[in-house]
Amino acid sequence: MTEERSNNFLEEIIETDLAAGKYPDGIQTRFPPEPNGYLHIGHASSIHLNFSLAQKFGGKCNLRFDDTNPSTEETEYVDSIENDVRWLGYQWDNKFFASDYFSQLHAFAVHLIERGLAYVDDSTSEEMAAQKGSTHEPGVNSPYRDRSIDENLRLFEEMRQGVYPDGAKVLRAKIDMAHPNLLLRDPVMYRIKHAHHHRTGDTWCIYPMYDFAHGQSDSLEHVTHSICTLEFIHHRPLYDWFIEQLGIYPSHQYEFARRNLTYTVMSKRKLLQLVNEGHVSGWDDPRMPTVSGMRRRGYLPEAIRQFCEESGIGKRDNIVDVGRLEAAVRDHLNQTAPRRMAVLDPLKLVITNYPAGQTELLSIENNPERPETGSREVPFSNELWIEREDFMETPPKKFFRLGPGLMVRLKGAYIVRCEDFVKDPSGQVTEIHCTYIPESKSGSDTSGLQPKGTIHWVNAATAIEAEVRLYDRLFRVENPADESGDFKEYLNPDSIESVTAYLEPALADATCDYTDGIARYQFLRKGYFAVDTDSTPDAMRFNRTVGLKDSWARTAVKS
Ligand code: ATP
Ligand code: MG
Numbered sequence: 001m002t003e004e005r006s007n008n009f010l011e012e013i014i015e016t017d018l019a020a021g022k023y024p025d026g027i028q029t030r031f032p033p034e035p036n037g038y039l040h041i042g043h044a045s046s047i048h049l050n051f052s053l054a055q056k057f058g059g060k061c062n063l064r065f066d067d068t069n070p071s072t073e074e075t076e077y078v079d080s081i082e083n084d085v086r087w088l089g090y091q092w093d094n095k096f097f098a099s100d101y102f103s104q105l106h107a108f109a110v111h112l113i114e115r116g117l118a119y120v121d122d123s124t125s126e127e128m129a130a131q132k133g134s135t136h137e138p139g140v141n142s143p144y145r146d147r148s149i150d151e152n153l154r155l156f157e158e159m160r161q162g163v164y165p166d167g168a169k170v171l172r173a174k175i176d177m178a179h180p181n182l183l184l185r186d187p188v189m190y191r192i193k194h195a196h197h198h199r200t201g202d203t204w205c206i207y208p209m210y211d212f213a214h215g216q217s218d219s220l221e222h223v224t225h226s227i228c229t230l231e232f233i234h235h236r237p238l239y240d241w242f243i244e245q246l247g248i249y250p251s252h253q254y255e256f257a258r259r260n261l262t263y264t265v266m267s268k269r270k271l272l273q274l275v276n277e278g279h280v281s282g283w284d285d286p287r288m289p290t291v292s293g294m295r296r297r298g299y300l301p302e303a304i305r306q307f308c309e310e311s312g313i314g315k316r317d318n319i320v321d322v323g324r325l326e327a328a329v330r331d332h333l334n335q336t337a338p339r340r341m342a343v344l345d346p347l348k349l350v351i352t353n354y355p356a357g358q359t360e361l362l363s364i365e366n367n368p369e370r371p372e373t374g375s376r377e378v379p380f381s382n383e384l385w386i387e388r389e390d391f392m393e394t395p396p397k398k399f400f401r402l403g404p405g406l407m408v409r410l411k412g413a414y415i416v417r418c419e420d421f422v423k424d425p426s427g428q429v430t431e432i433h434c435t436y437i438p439e440s441k442s443g444s445d446t447s448g449l450q451p452k453g454t455i456h457w458v459n460a461a462t463a464i465e466a467e468v469r470l471y472d473r474l475f476r477v478e479n480p481a482d483e484s485g486d487f488k489e490y491l492n493p494d495s496i497e498s499v500t501a502y503l504e505p506a507l508a509d510a511t512c513d514y515t516d517g518i519a520r521y522q523f524l525r526k527g528y529f530a531v532d533t534d535s536t537p538d539a540m541r542f543n544r545t546v547g548l549k550d551s552w553a554r555t556a557v558k559s
Pocket of ligand 2: 034
């Protein structure tokens with residue numbers, strides 16, 4: 001499948017077009033979302049593709065809201081889409097709305113009626129479906145197909161004026177009921193919908209169908225390369241037919257395969273169900289494949305762009321391993337995220353030979369990948385928190401952490417040896433007692449001891465208590481949309497775990513600002529974490545963005 005994963009086929013088409021002198025004013029692309037939901041990673045691929053092609057060839061890329069369906073579209077979605085596109089790092093040349101063209105589209109429709117190329121049909125949708133025929137048999141003409149031009153003009157005007165209820169009539173293109181492509185068997189151009197539109201209000205009660213809006217909008221904007229996903233391939237002849245009959249600017253449609261990702265679903269309709277039925281906390285739940293969910297989870301826009309670039313586009317449907325996206329996120333965070341210490345499953349460690357009441361400040365580097373980011377001071381005293389899993393009562397061989405008699409280095413601090421431990425009546429270890437080696441301080445160690453393990457820790461007296469959320473795949477199976485039955489049956493019941501963690505005090509001023517890079521950290525040995533949008537100085541909350549290593553088997557691209 002690798003050869004399918006490049007942007008090349010579109011780049012080649014554009015190069016050929018430009019070489020032939022077809023577009024002296026440069027190329028123009030557009031990203032055309034319908035504002036009926038939040039953007040997901042599939043949209044990010046389309047955004048990246050359209051904007052980067054325009055950039056590469058010195059053209060323009062517009063943002064166009066395809067808002068022709070008043071019942072599902074909302075201003076909230078428009079705002080979130082603009083915000084997401086900008087956050088991903090793209091700036092559109094122009095912002096358009098298909099609804100701005102409603103008058104023009106209506107005039108186009110009247111023009112086609114006048115030329116005998118469109119008619120008003122009173123058939124019900126069931127009747128029209130029955131007339132349609134199939135791939136094996138031609139369709140049959142509607143009894144209303146031969147209405148006169150005058151009658152059609154009058155009826156279409158009455159439709160516009162609100163004389164008829166929803167569904168009573170439609171406007172259809174008069175093409176060919178025996179056309180081998182079913183989409184050209186007199187497709188519906190306009191339907192009646194008495195619904196309030198998020199921008200045009202109640203001005204209209206007839207709305208154009210996708211096929212009679214998209215290509216015309218492209219044409220009005222002089223889009224040269226109109227890139228869409230594969231399911232529209234059969235619409236292309238219709239796209240061309242309308243443009244040709246109207247004699248308007250010849251935009252051209254090109255198709256690429258949708259971006260699918262393992263362990264999630266990628267359709268706004270399905271994502272909306274997850275939101276509405278409470279399976280997630282909202283469109284920006286950090287488990288969602290939405291741009292807003294990924295942002296909240298701590299993904300960097302650079303990493304998402306890199307993923308889109310590297311996974312490219314295909315001509316055949318494929319599903320990309322989410323591990324590739326996570327690997328890109330991890331690579332970027334490794335470079336940029338300051339290192340901090342946080343204990344997610346705390347066990348008390350008491351240093352019996354360190355003076356009680358004494359605190360010293362240890363200087364620990366912020367990011368070994370970027371020494372220029374300097375270091376921070378971390379308090380250390382006789383009572384610390386360590387991870388419960390870093391102690392074992394009866395450790396096996398090669399356990400290079402703590403157990404009776406075992407030694408480890410505390411990161412950036414001293415070497416300690418475990419002398420003893422305390423249990424509660426239920427048998428749970430509640431505290432371990434260690435001695436420290438005073439001359440083993442990191443940076444000036446003269447102890448000559450070289451324990452194999454280094455563990456992270458947090459000073460108990462100055463620890464910040466915080467809620468930390470750990471995430472797993474939202475679904476249990478690779479491609480839930482492909483399974484039998486309801487996709488929601490495949491939700492992973494353990495996709496979120498919340499723990500109370502102890503953080504080092506340097507994290508006290510961590511705020512949720514996704515633009516300057518300070519909201520994301522590496523918690524040593526535990527992964528990358530981002531401050532949650534709901535975090536407050538008094539009740540801090542972090543999301544695990546991604547683990548330090550890929551704990552899932554990684555495969556390339558699956559067909
Ligand atoms: P969904 O099925 O998720 O609702 P859609 O295609 O209806 O998606 P639109 O808002 O109409 O969503 O899409 C805007 C643009 O993004 C279109 O050009 C569409 O082809 C593209 N797009 C949508 N989903 C994907 C995807 N999974 N991969 C690549 N491009 C996509
Ligand atoms: Mg759509």
